[in-house]
Amino acid sequence: MSNNPNTSTHYVAPLEETPLVAIDAVNVGERKSNLWIDAWRDMRRRPMFWISAAIILLVLIVAFFPTLFTQVPPNDDCQLSNSNGGPTGEHILGFTKQGCDVFSRLIHGTSTSLSVGLIVTVLTTVLGILFGAFAGFYGGWLDSVLSRAGDIFFSIPYILAAVVIMSVFSAYRNVFVISLAIGIFAWPATARVLRAEILRVKQSDYVMAARALGVSNFKILLRHVLPNSIAPVIVVTTISLGAAIVAEATLSFLGVGLPNSTMSWGNDISAAQIDLRTAPQTLIYPSLALSITVLAFIMMGEVIRDALDPKARAQR
Amino acid sequence: MAGYILRRLLQAVPVLLGTTFLIYFMVFAMPGDPLLALFGDKAPDPALLERLREQYHLDQPFIVQYFLYLGGIFHGDFGTSFSGEPVSAILVRTFPVTIRLAIMALIIEFVGGVLIGLISGLRKGKLFDASALVVSLIFISLPIFVIAFVAQFVFGIQLGWVKTTVSAGAPIQDLILPAFVLASITFAQLIRLTRASVIETEQLDFVRTAYSKGLSRRRIIPVHILRNSLIPVVTYAATDFGVLLVGATVTEGIFNVPGVGRTLYQAIVQGQGPTVVSFVTVMVLIYLVVNLVVDLLYGLLDPRIRYVK
Numbered sequence: 001m002s003n004n005p006n007t008s009t010h011y012v013a014p015l016e017e018t019p020l021v022a023i024d025a026v027n028v029g030e031r032k033s034n035l036w037i038d039a040w041r042d043m044r045r046r047p048m049f050w051i052s053a054a055i056i057l058l059v060l061i062v063a064f065f066p067t068l069f070t071q072v073p074p075n076d077d078c079q080l081s082n083s084n085g086g087p088t089g090e091h092i093l094g095f096t097k098q099g100c101d102v103f104s105r106l107i108h109g110t111s112t113s114l115s116v117g118l119i120v121t122v123l124t125t126v127l128g129i130l131f132g133a134f135a136g137f138y139g140g141w142l143d144s145v146l147s148r149a150g151d152i153f154f155s156i157p158y159i160l161a162a163v164v165i166m167s168v169f170s171a172y173r174n175v176f177v178i179s180l181a182i183g184i185f186a187w188p189a190t191a192r193v194l195r196a197e198i199l200r201v202k203q204s205d206y207v208m209a210a211r212a213l214g215v216s217n218f219k220i221l222l223r224h225v226l227p228n229s230i231a232p233v234i235v236v237t238t239i240s241l242g243a244a245i246v247a248e249a250t251l252s253f254l255g256v257g258l259p260n261s262t263m264s265w266g267n268d269i270s271a272a273q274i275d276l277r278t279a280p281q282t283l284i285y286p287s288l289a290l291s292i293t294v295l296a297f298i299m300m301g302e303v304i305r306d307a308l309d310p311k312a313r314a315q316r
Numbered sequence: 317m318a319g320y321i322l323r324r325l326l327q328a329v330p331v332l333l334g335t336t337f338l339i340y341f342m343v344f345a346m347p348g349d350p351l352l353a354l355f356g357d358k359a360p361d362p363a364l365l366e367r368l369r370e371q372y373h374l375d376q377p378f379i380v381q382y383f384l385y386l387g388g389i390f391h392g393d394f395g396t397s398f399s400g401e402p403v404s405a406i407l408v409r410t411f412p413v414t415i416r417l418a419i420m421a422l423i424i425e426f427v428g429g430v431l432i433g434l435i436s437g438l439r440k441g442k443l444f445d446a447s448a449l450v451v452s453l454i455f456i457s458l459p460i461f462v463i464a465f466v467a468q469f470v471f472g473i474q475l476g477w478v479k480t481t482v483s484a485g486a487p488i489q490d491l492i493l494p495a496f497v498l499a500s501i502t503f504a505q506l507i508r509l510t511r512a513s514v515i516e517t518e519q520l521d522f523v524r525t526a527y528s529k530g531l532s533r534r535r536i537i538p539v540h541i542l543r544n545s546l547i548p549v550v551t552y553a554a555t556d557f558g559v560l561l562v563g564a565t566v567t568e569g570i571f572n573v574p575g576v577g578r579t580l581y582q583a584i585v586q587g588q589g590p591t592v593v594s595f596v597t598v599m600v601l602i603y604l605v606v607n608l609v610v611d612l613l614y615g616l617l618d619p620r621i622r623y624v625k
Binding site for chain 1: 330335338454456558
């Protein structure tokens with residue numbers, strides 16, 4: 001037996017480490033492996049991951065630095081004489097009814113869609129984790145109360161609920177209010193997924209071990225149960241980011257979303273619908289931008305799901 | 317079975333009370349005058365305001381208002397629209413059209429979705445499966461109004477195959493395009509669900525037994541695989557009914573289908589707050605009832621469900 005652990009594949013721990021930290025033989029030659037590392041190895045082999053990552057990155061850059069992509073001001077330089085005009089050299093996608101540059105409005109509207117998506121996602125994730133974690137981990141009457149509350153919010157389709165909220169707050173239409181209106185009814189999906197996963201993880205041996213060692217309930221939830229049940233939440237979160245962007249566009253399309261002065265893809269699509277026959281470009285391009293962005297987030301969610309879920313991997 | 321029905325009905329009561337309370341709370345417990353808020357920047361007619369105050373019992377304390385309103389709902393009184401017509405009368409007039417559209421959409425969705433899903437599942441990893449997955453992903457990402465406009469532009473304007481809007485009586489041939497658009501939003505999910513379910517069922521023991529008994533694929537696929545794969549597909553239909561309701565609102569609005577959805581759509585677009593609230597309440601109630609019915613049917617179809625709490 002060698003005394004140098006680096007040259008042998010089997011490392012026998014020194015005696016003082018063995019009693020509780022029961023490492024008898026660790027194969028040091030083996031590659032490190034856990035759920036996340038495995039998932040990453042799986043994801044980076046898939047072209048769909050790189051395509052969606054590239055689109056998401058591009059959308060982020062466009063949202064933060066719109067002037068990198070267009071020098072034409074989206075609102076100030078509009079000439080009614082250009083109304084619904086076709087593409088010209090400097091204005092590659094043509095003009096809107098108000099004679100504004102379609103491409104420039106599309107670029108500058110990106111940040112609106114993305115902000116709504118991000119705020120809604122943060123909101124639904126925080127609410128979903130709070131409700132789901134407490135309901136699943138503590139169980140009993142707390143579970144009943146929280147789950148029934150979730151059922152009630154889940155029973156109202158969230159776009160319909162947002163329509164009512166936006167009708168009531170018609171005087172305060174901005175990115176935060178619309179995000180709140182969507183998020184406040186969209187969280188039960190996250191809560192349900194997390195609750196189910198926590199019910200499963202709660203039965204694990206390591207949770208029982210922590211309990212036997214006298215770790216407090218809350219600390220078990222925070223240190224052992226939550227980190228091990230967060231994977232499905234990440235999937236729901238990525239997909240719901242796309243869904244939130246669609247929800248904003250739908251509300252703006254219905255005229256209860258953002259005010260017309262705010263540049264957003266939904267508003268532009270809504271304004272263009274009357275001229276579908278004469279100027280389809282004013283409708284097609286914002287729709288395309290919206291769909292590609294949403295597709296990227298949904299594709300990313302699918303890739304993450306496949307990577308995290310061995311069952312889905314077997315079905316491929 | 318009776319116990320299951322009773323339990324399920326009792327569970328529906330708090331949700332029903334909760335959802336109506338939530339909607340009522342959102343609208344009428346806000347600071348300031350809720351009616352003025354609902355009209356936005358438009359100044360409403362004082363006579364109309366007076367009528368609405370009376371209708372929603374706004375002179376009473378909030379909780380009394382809510383129960384008076386709830387009592388009204390149970391009597392089929394959902395309020396009055398802007399033109400003075402009772403919402404219940406509008407519902408009677410527009411509901412058959414929406415039902416016709418919804419049934420057409422459901423048939424398209426189920427026939428197409430289950431068929432494509434079944435073929436995909438049986439040919440896992442082949443070209444058909446891969447392309448079905450990509451196409452379904454694209455349809456999941458497209459917002460319904462984008463699909464509606466593209467369909468209207470391509471089939472209505474460029475090809476001229478169908479009329480871009482539906483004529484007054486909403487005849488079946490005019491509803492075909494809107495029905496396809498409405499079906500397209502939930503269709504993609506159905507393909508994926510059926511596919512996953514078929515792949516799972518295919519690996520089960522009774523399918524292997526059927527093969528080893530020497531049964532033909534023509535018998536095994538419809539009888540053993542398809543029938544058993546459909547159980548999760550049926551429940552999905554209920555949970556996704558909410559998407560269909562929102563979809564119907566947008567689709568009926570765009571194609572001018574004279575149904576419940578268009579009435580809501582027009583109320584939203586014209587900023588008629590009180591009418592919006594009435595119709596959203598109606599739609600949420602329909603959604604709850606459909607979910608309840610499907611749950612009960614599900615208990616009937618699959619005996620295991622009845623015994624699980």
